[in-house]
Amino acid sequence: MDIHLYNTATRSKELFAPLDPENVRMYVCGPTVYDRAHLGNARPVLVFDILYRLLKTQYPHVTYVRNFTDVDDKINARAAESGRSIGEITAETSQWFLDDMGAIGALEPDHMPRATAYIAEMVEMIEGLIDGGFAYAKEGHALFRVREYARYGKLSGRSVDDMIAGARVEVAPYKEDPMDFVLWKPSDAQTPGWDSPWGRGRPGWHIECSAMAKALLGPQFDIHGGGNDLMFPHHENEIAQSCCANGTDRMANVWMHNEMLQVEGKKMSKSLGNFFTVRDLLEQGVPGEVIRFVMLSTHYRKPMDWTEKKREEAEATLRKWYAQVEGANEGKVTEAVTTALADDLNTPQAIVELHQLSQKGDGSALWAAMRLLGVMGDAVPGWAAVSDADLSAYEAAFSSVRADAMQTKDFSKLDAMKQMLIAAGVEVKMRKDGVDLVAGPSFDPVKLESMP
RNA sequence: GGCGAGUUGGCGGAGUGGUGACGCAACGGAUUGCAAAUCCGUGUACAGGAGUUCGAUUCUCCUACUCGCCUCCA
Numbered sequence: 387m388d389i390h391l392y393n394t395a396t397r398s399k400e401l402f403a404p405l406d407p408e409n410v411r412m413y414v415c416g417p418t419v420y421d422r423a424h425l426g427n428a429r430p431v432l433v434f435d436i437l438y439r440l441l442k443t444q445y446p447h448v449t450y451v452r453n454f455t456d457v458d459d460k461i462n463a464r465a466a467e468s469g470r471s472i473g474e475i476t477a478e479t480s481q482w483f484l485d486d487m488g489a490i491g492a493l494e495p496d497h498m499p500r501a502t503a504y505i506a507e508m509v510e511m512i513e514g515l516i517d518g519g520f521a522y523a524k525e526g527h528a529l530f531r532v533r534e535y536a537r538y539g540k541l542s543g544r545s546v547d548d549m550i551a552g553a554r555v556e557v558a559p560y561k562e563d564p565m566d567f568v569l570w571k572p573s574d575a576q577t578p579g580w581d582s583p584w585g586r587g588r589p590g591w592h593i594e595c596s597a598m599a600k601a602l603l604g605p606q607f608d609i610h611g612g613g614n615d616l617m618f619p620h621h622e623n624e625i626a627q628s629c630c631a632n633g634t635d636r637m638a639n640v641w642m643h644n645e646m647l648q649v650e651g652k653k654m655s656k657s658l659g660n661f662f663t664v665r666d667l668l669e670q671g672v673p674g675e676v677i678r679f680v681m682l683s684t685h686y687r688k689p690m691d692w693t694e695k696k697r698e699e700a701e702a703t704l705r706k707w708y709a710q711v712e713g714a715n716e717g718k719v720t721e722a723v724t725t726a727l728a729d730d731l732n733t734p735q736a737i738v739e740l741h742q743l744s745q746k747g748d749g750s751a752l753w754a755a756m757r758l759l760g761v762m763g764d765a766v767p768g769w770a771a772v773s774d775a776d777l778s779a780y781e782a783a784f785s786s787v788r789a790d791a792m793q794t795k796d797f798s799k800l801d802a803m804k805q806m807l808i809a810a811g812v813e814v815k816m817r818k819d820g821v822d823l824v825a826g827p828s829f830d831p832v833k834l835e836s837m838p
Numbered sequence: 839g840g841c842g843a844g845u846u847g848g849c850g851g852a853g854u855g856g857u858g859a860c861g862c863a864a865c866g867g868a869u870u871g872c873a874a875a876u877c878c879g880u881g882u883a884c885a886g887g888a889g890u891u892c893g894a895u896u897c898u899c900c901u902a903c904u905c906g907c908c909u910c911c912a
Contacts, residue, residue, distance in 0.1 A: 417912085426912050460910065539841095542907085548840055549908075613912040618841080645843070646906055655911075683851075683861090688844075689905060696850070699862055726852095735852055738860045745860095788871095797871060804873080815875055822875095 389728045394641040410448045411607035413599045418455040419479035420464045422663040426647040433644045433686040435492040440727045450495040486664040489674040491760035501594040508589045508597040512569045520630040525560040526572035526585045532565040535626040542618035592623035610638035644686040675761040676700045682733040708770040714749030723755045777823040
């Protein structure tokens with residue numbers, strides 16, 4: 387099946403053609419590990435998780451790399467204020483990230499390199515850039531000479547001159563040109579640092595991805611992804627570094643960027659008070675599958691608005707589907723579902739196809755499709771499982787009361803009983819010749835104890 | 839200020855140069871002691887203006903508005 391992906395670099399949807407069909411290679415910019423992942427961090431993880439799953443259905447092998455940025459001034463600040471070591475913080479935070487992303491159904495990438503494990507590769511790459519005249523060392527810094535790379539700004543559609551005119555660039559005495567960006571910077575005694583030809587210091591933010599991508603995927607690979615906030619400057623800088631250091635004309639063939647997440651129509655930010663982490667939601671009792679479903683219900687290139695209403699709808703839909711899947715045997719993913727995903731990860735369209743399967747009552751195909759989307763595994767998750775509470779005694783009692791009521795035309799006792807059952811979270815389904823009681827999601831057996 | 843994305847019915851959300859995607863909600867009907875659930879059915883949405891066209895929601899241009907990035911926050 388043909389897969390089409392929107393390539394930011396060309397601003398168009400293109401037929402995906404891997405460099406090596408035996409080994410599709412993708413790199414996604416991962417988190418800076420200094421705290422819990424917030425909901426916005428989850429979006430790229432889920433978007434590229436879907437891409438990873440899709441690619442795996444079409445190619446024999448996919449190599450997915452997502453890094454951990456464990457050297458960064460935010461981490462340094464966190465260490466300084468908490469008195470804990472950097473290693474302790476990054477180890478703990480990295481595991482939190484994996485736990486939280488696992489809870490929302492994200493598969494782990496094949497490689498999850500930590501920046502601090504690739505310092506030597508970064509130094510080597512910077513040396514190469516300096517040797518080639520693309521970078522220079524000054525006052526303990528190494529800087530990339532942006533004017534040396536003619537294609538700088540092409541990915542994000544900017545020109546160097548326009549950006550200078552915008553005057554939002556940092557001017558520093560050690561820079562030849564205000565646009566030049568840092569590859570390596572000096573560390574003082576309190577700041578983590580590594581020895582280098584330019585003195586003890588630490589890498590700039592962008593070089594890690596160039597070095598790790600090269601080490602694990604080679605100088606050129608298929609897909610590079612991340613949030614669209616990374617398009618500039620991060621990805622622009624990565625391209626400049628990698629292409630100049632590796633002598634290639636491109637770093638990745640396809641650049642993919644997801645749009646940002648909002649909460650109730652506004653940017654999620656601490657100042658607006660609508661900032662929360664994935665863990666916060668999970669602790670509030672929002673199942674990971676629901677978080678994932680809401681995320682997938684908006685196409686990745688559109689802003690995604692997290693709302694309470696969507697959360698509720700997603701949960702209702704999933705409960706309905708889980709009930710249909712329970713008892714079915716897992717079948718095969720229908721072509722319509724895969725086709726939707728193959729069209730630039732059109733997850734909302736894929737969800738439509740799942741609705742169709744649900745409508746047709748095709749539980750086995752639904753199961754397979756839900757698994758592909760990552761909201762279903764080998765069994766229905768516990769939170770959605772139909773309760774196995776034995777209500778047969780109540781069923782019998784209710785049936786006989788109902789039979790009496792039908793005779794006497796006095797339904798008051800029956801209605802009272804029904805109210806109690808409903809209050810206890812029991813779904814009451816009356817048929818002509820009987821009654822079914824099903825424990826609903828909010829079933830509370832304690833409330834039935836006062837029943838006659 | 840620069841760059842970019844977007845504006846589809848009550849809400850969410852795909853898609854298409856020409857027969858009202860889909861989900862939720864709503865409404866009508868069947869069923870029901872009454873409800874619920876279920877089933878059947880109903881709705882003439884494509885920001886505004888101009889242009890291209892036999893025909894535009896879909897293409898082009900302009901306007902308005904929203905959002906994002908450029909700045910530690912994805």
